[in-house]
Amino acid sequence: MKTKKTRVGGISRGGDEPLLEISSEDWITLPCTTDQPVSIRPLTDEQKKQLEHSLDGVSALGIPKPKNKAEEEKLVQAFLNGLRRLLSQDDNWTFWEPLVYSLESCVRCQTCSDACPIYVSSGKQEIYRPTYRGEVLRRIINKYIKRGGRISSKLYGEEIDLNWPTVARLAELAYRCTLCRRCAQACPMGVDNALISREIRKLLSQELGIAPQELHNSGTVLQLRKGSTTGMTPLALRDNIEFLEEEIEEIAGRRIEIPIDKEGAEFLLLHNAGEFLSWPENTEAFAIIFDALGISWTLSSDPGGYDVGNYGTWYDDFQLVRIAVRHAEIAKHLKVGKILIGECGHAHKALLVLADRLLTGELNIPRESAIPLLEDAVCNGRIKLDPSRNDFPVTLHDPCNMVRLTGIVEPQRRILRKICPQFREMEPHGVDNYCCGGGSGFAIMSSRNFPDWKMNIAGRMKFKQILEAFQDAGDPETRKYVCAPCSNCKGQIRDLLSYYGAREKYNIFYGGLAELIANAMVDLERPFIEWEWH
């Protein structure tokens, strides 16, 4: 395996020539053959002419090239202004302390490098090293922000120039990290290089107005304006729910109501928008389980109330806070006892963990994950289950946001051990899991040649893990199930399995956790899981 020696100062180099020529020869080997072309499609000539791509030939952001030097300088100055704001306690109270700690405390032991699935999967390319972007930012700060920086920078031998190529490459580089924070978990000093990536994204968004259009325009803006990142309206939601109720009736043999906007319910269940459009069986499974438990719950049709996703978490504090406040306001309006967060990893992080230092007064409504409630239902015998209905190989994908970033590690595996006789862990798992490759918004980012990069590099380690988990699962005809209790992870795993043809070749399906519980329920007339590809 050859590795590229890229110097930190190289990021300032002018011209369109990428710092890294991505080559499939460097990537880690998968335990399978693949029909997919093992390469990343180059950008078209027109795209190359219009867009910045000098990091690695990939464009996640679609940053237009500045028209002239004056525009370049204006953008560089805006970047510098944003950097000053990142380092200001007033402007960046949200993350000042962990950011400054991370910038100041790296001892360059590189313990984090081998923890990063992107760095390892790519064949240890220097620009993907978790410390690389932090080193670039640190050098810019030392040279351009600190007093006497230009002299000390020379003294330290820290080559860097803050010019437009540096800003453009650093911007793309911030989107070559899924913010899975496996590097931070590995760091003996507690340095969080993923946070540095996030803060670079934030600087670009909050000062320069640069963010992937999938995260901003058709992400947080659409959600705040229309109610959902899918564009679904309250009326469409109600139609959708009626359809789900009909489907449930076919499976359960009786009508089960999915309550909407029920004031004073004990729980407001917030699903990711993906559960209503792409994976409605997850919504149905929750409805069936909650009906069996006899609990008081409701969904919301308020704009925002049927999409617990919060892409602001990954690139912009204002959008993050706006969406979290919107969710809390909906719960307050409905006078519910608690917010219950469905199978959405980053909603766990945003609404449970981050928002605990954000919501005050009447908006600080109790919030908890649905997973412990499901565990209580399954493990304490509150619903009748027959594990033999799930007698097929099942493995569990740990969503980073639910596990490493929120600490919900055991309930989901206690459930699976109870109801899935052929449950097997991926290795590594739990808080040491690997990201699916769709983290931090990547799952919905599909512009230009970024999906190729996402499938081949960001998701490579996860796909390898999935194949290895099922290696002893008998012949390829045996149906296998990857349980991913997170909407974004499901999207990425769907795309991975499709990209590599794993459904056709190995019969690997995927789905959520609630579906497996519903599938084991003895009261249902027919099996809940229909092994259909969504």
Added chain:
Amino acid sequence: MGGTVLVLFYGSILFCIIASAVRMTKYLTAPLHLRWELYQESSVYELRDWWQKSPRRFGKRLRGVILDVLLLREFYHRNRSFWYFLFLFHLGLYLLFVWHLWLFFTAVTIPFEAAWDGGLAFGHIGTALSFVGASGIVFRRAVDRELNVYYPRVHYVKWLLILLILAGGFLAVVFHFDSDVPQLLRYVNIQVTFQDLEHKLHPALGPASHVFFVSFWLLYLPFSHVLRIFFRYYQYFRWDDVPNTSGSTIERKVKENLARPVGWSAPHIKSGKAWGEVIRETEDLKEWKVVEDEEN
């Protein structure tokens, strides 16, 4: 020369204290940030009604932190090959710290001749461990590509200084004090009780050079990783698992944060207003322009 060493030494102590206090104050008064935790095991969020559960006991957490700091457990588990020399170096430093405490305490509390005979060997062991550890770290840093990448060359000066301090201390004890504990304690007694200014102004070369190098180290100490470890654990103990409840200190601090002015300039943010106002302004949100791209 002696006067210079004297001023440098006491000046460096004063500087170390003041600079450390300034840096600590900067962190202690930092705004309460959003929760951005990492978990190495199950958290309170696995429990229903988690906000009603008690955070983990202080004593248990303190024990964990002390073991982390003393044994460098994170390096042991995650970067074993680097840990060997790193641990030797730190173990030596911890022993030397204890040894200096013993010196200061013994020098002013008991007759010099009654002091523990093993004291000298104790100090030498600490010095030797740190010296071997530091040399090993420098060697690994120099030859191992992973440890070398991005490592600022100027940091080798720090290691040189540390090696000089260790060697200087050892040589002073062996040659200037003839490895004689009472003689060493007498010297320390004069230093810490501020007797005999003449002695201070005209110190012998051995102890003076040791003190000289130590002074530079004290100037560096407030900016080293030693202080950063404090910052790291401060947050952990102060706020980590404490839920934000109505009327709590956390809620008060969050409200203060929401009253801070906004300075960011992107189109979706209205600069100049308070955070609490800006986050409620979602009516005028507009999409940003993107490059129209047929291949997209």
